[in-house]
Amino acid sequence: QVRLVESGGGLAQPGGSLNLSCAASGIIFSINNMAWYRQAPGKQRELVATITNNYNTDYTNSVKGRFTISRDNAKNMVYLQMNSLKPEDTATYYCNADRISWYWGQGTQVTVSS
Numbered sequence: 001q002v003r004l005v006e007s008g009g010g011l012a013q014p015g016g017s018l019n020l021s022c023a024a025s026g027i028i029f030s031i032n033n034m035a036w037y038r039q040a041p042g043k044q045r046e047l048v049a050t051i052t053n054n055y056n057t058d059y060t061n062s063v064k065g066r067f068t069i070s071r072d073n074a075k076n077m078v079y080l081q082m083n084s085l086k087p088e089d090t091a092t093y094y095c096n097a098d099r100i101s102w103y104w105g106q107g108t109q110v111t112v113s114s
Contacts, residue, residue, distance in 0.1 A: 002026040009108030020080040022095030029076040033098040038091035
């Protein structure tokens with residue numbers, strides 16, 4: 001059974017940090033390119049960061065220098081380290097695997113507020 005389970009969200013102050021995790025199961029994790037997306041209320045889902053199966057990374061401009069995506073193929077995990085958080089980072093964050101791009105988990109809520 002395919003599953004992607006996100007965790008690690010919560011409330012953070014502006015300038016703070018959070019580390020999101022995504023646990024994958026039911027897929028051959030190592031061959032998938034992985035990504036983090038986010039969706040703020042009333043907005044479309046947007047791509048935040050990607051990491052290929054060769055560990056190449058890319059980021060949307062608004063998070064470059066603040067967010068870091070990583071993966072652990074031995075644990076079937078992908079992470080998103082978020083530093084210097086801003087209120088505009090508030091959203092529900094989702095991970096996605098390209099070989100099962102149709103599948104979306106429940107996401108994890110990130111709220112940045114003082």
